[in-house]
Amino acid sequence: MQRPWLLCLTLIPSVLSSVIGPRQYGVIIDAGSSGSRVRIYGWNPADDGGVPDFREIHSMKAKPGISDYADKVSKLADYMDPLISEAKKIIPSDRHGDTPIYLMATAGMRLLLEDHANSVIDALNDVFEDKAKNPFFYETQHTRILSGEEEGVFAWIAANYLRGFFSPNSKVPNAGILELGGASTQIAFIPDGAILADKYPVTVGGRSYSVYVHSYLYYGQNYVVKRIRERLQEADPKAYTLDNPCMLKDDGACEEIDGQQYLYHGTGEPEKCLQMMQRFIYKPHEDFCYPQPCSIGTVYQPTIEAEVPFLALSAFYFPPDRLKVMQEDGTFTPENLRIAALDFCKKNITLAMNETGETGRFLSTECTVALYMSELFTSGYGFANDTQQIRAAGKINGRKIEWPLGAIIYETEKDKCRSSPKYSAVRDASTSQHLASPAQLVLCAIVASTLQLVQRQM
Numbered sequence: 058m059q060r061p062w063l064l065c066l067t068l069i070p071s072v073l074s075s076v077i078g079p080r081q082y083g084v085i086i087d088a089g090s091s092g093s094r095v096r097i098y099g100w101n102p103a104d105d106g107g108v109p110d111f112r113e114i115h116s117m118k119a120k121p122g123i124s125d126y127a128d129k130v131s132k133l134a135d136y137m138d139p140l141i142s143e144a145k146k147i148i149p150s151d152r153h154g155d156t157p158i159y160l161m162a163t164a165g166m167r168l169l170l171e172d173h174a175n176s177v178i179d180a181l182n183d184v185f186e187d188k189a190k191n192p193f194f195y196e197t198q199h200t201r202i203l204s205g206e207e208e209g210v211f212a213w214i215a216a217n218y219l220r221g222f223f224s225p226n227s228k229v230p231n232a233g234i235l236e237l238g239g240a241s242t243q244i245a246f247i248p249d250g251a252i253l254a255d256k257y258p259v260t261v262g263g264r265s266y267s268v269y270v271h272s273y274l275y276y277g278q279n280y281v282v283k284r285i286r287e288r289l290q291e292a293d294p295k296a297y298t299l300d301n302p303c304m305l306k307d308d309g310a311c312e313e314i315d316g317q318q319y320l321y322h323g324t325g326e327p328e329k330c331l332q333m334m335q336r337f338i339y340k341p342h343e344d345f346c347y348p349q350p351c352s353i354g355t356v357y358q359p360t361i362e363a364e365v366p367f368l369a370l371s372a373f374y375f376p377p378d379r380l381k382v383m384q385e386d387g388t389f390t391p392e393n394l395r396i397a398a399l400d401f402c403k404k405n406i407t408l409a410m411n412e413t414g415e416t417g418r419f420l421s422t423e424c425t426v427a428l429y430m431s432e433l434f435t436s437g438y439g440f441a442n443d444t445q446q447i448r449a450a451g452k453i454n455g456r457k458i459e460w461p462l463g464a465i466i467y468e469t470e471k472d473k474c475r476s477s478p479k480y481s482a483v484r485d486a487s488t489s490q491h492l493a494s495p496a497q498l499v500l501c502a503i504v505a506s507t508l509q510l511v512q513r514q515m
């Protein structure tokens with residue numbers, strides 16, 4: 058009589074977890090400048106105590122971004138409602154109370170004035186703290202504006218997690234990340250020696266890592282284009298038409314700043330463009346660099362060892378791809394990228410459109426960003442011209458490398474070490490929970506009685 062029950066009990070964790078779904082959930086609302094995306098993650102605690110298999114099981118986006126609500130914060134409740142409702146639909150209602158929900162805002166909110174940003178965050182707190190609106194587990198610090206460094210470190214966690222670096226007994230080396238957004242660019246890696254500044258502690262799978270991370274605000278791709286234009290305006294303040302060496306020959310672009318109009322005319326002179334970039338990717342006199350060494354200006358950065366692999370993510374993926382300088386595994390050298398960019402940027406817009414089959418809109422930006430990348434990586438970060446350590450990566454094993462994945466891993470793994478009653482309760486339940494759910498007990502009873510029936514008939 059006992060045996061079927063025992064069999065049933067041992068089967069449940071493996072067989073039923075797939076039927077019943079993940080045992081833990083987490084929700085991250087990724088609040089970007091153009092919109093907010095609710096991402097629902099599910100996972101089962103790893104049996105070996107290692108890092109669980111975190112999966113994004115669903116996501117949905119709302120437009121525009123929350124930074125657009127700075128002057129109408131009372132409307133934020135209606136804006137958040139469909140996002141929270143989506144999570145309510147996907148996650149079983151008996152799990153709502155122990156599922157944490159976070160709202161993490163990025164670039165758009167970082168650029169708001171401080172009191173505007175604070176009033177948006179306060180209004181969001183009111184929404185999430187209202188149990189009628191939000192049934193999920195929430196604490197005040199769950200809504201926050203990420204620093205550029207947090208965004209960089211979360212991308213580092215996501216990339217290394219997908220590489221398998223955090224798996225127990227993993228032989229995979231950790232990889233640094235290089236990331237390019239519209240407003241900022243991030244670098245994160247584990248250096249060989251001590252980290253004298255910009256150190257970020259990360260705990261994953263019960264192990265701690267010290268990651269060096271720096272975010273350069275105003276060094277994102279939109280701002281590089283903007284900096285070049287500003288330099289041209291300064292050089293000739295009264296001009297309406299400005300020759301732009303960073304644009305393809307005969308390409309044109311209009312811009313209005315403070316009521317004044319500018320027309321940029323591409324001259325396709327990449328060497329001149331590189332010289333302009335060297336004014337904001339520069340080394341200071343060493344008296345101004347503390348601690349040493351420095352990457353750009355007075356920003357400290359430990360030396361990058363030649364054997365550490367690096368992944369070029371997000372907008373860094375496109376130039377080496379478009380200019381066809383990648384090997385099959387994505388590896389490219391800054392030198393080959395520069396050579397291809399110098400060649401591409403000299404073309405006239407007609408020829409470039411003909412060769413790429415693209416409309417002209419982004420081709421000059423692609424030229425600028427390709428030149429910028431090669432200059433930033435070598436003169437800024439200090440990679441060798443011919444290094445083989447950088448690989449452009451959009452996905453790993455078919456999964457996108459995105460900071461929210463790193464954020465849910467960071468938040469969950471960090472709490473493992475905390476003696477909060479809530480989290481220890483979830484952890485302690487990991488053995489008893491195999492039996493605890495009513496659905497599981499019903500299923501178990503059916504399986505057991507069927508087995509008894511079969512046994513009797515045999």
Ligand SMILES: *[C@@H]1O[C@H](CO)[C@@H](O)[C@H](O)[C@H]1NC(C)=O
Pocket residue numbers: 405407408
């Ligand atoms: C663009 O460049 C190509 C190749 O140098 C040349 O044949 C063509 O005439 C140029 N087109 C224009 C519109 O200048």
Ligand SMILES: *[C@@H]1O[C@H](CO)[C@@H](O)[C@H](O)[C@H]1NC(C)=O
Pocket residue numbers: 410411412413414
């Ligand atoms: C490029 O130009 C060639 C020669 O004029 C033409 O045959 C071809 O269709 C053009 N390709 C594109 C993508 O416009």
Ligand SMILES: *[C@@H]1O[C@H](CO)[C@@H](O)[C@H](O)[C@H]1NC(C)=O
Pocket residue numbers: 435441442
């Ligand atoms: C890399 O190549 C550029 C362009 O050829 C050159 O100016 C620079 O000195 C090189 N850097 C190193 C470290 O060799």
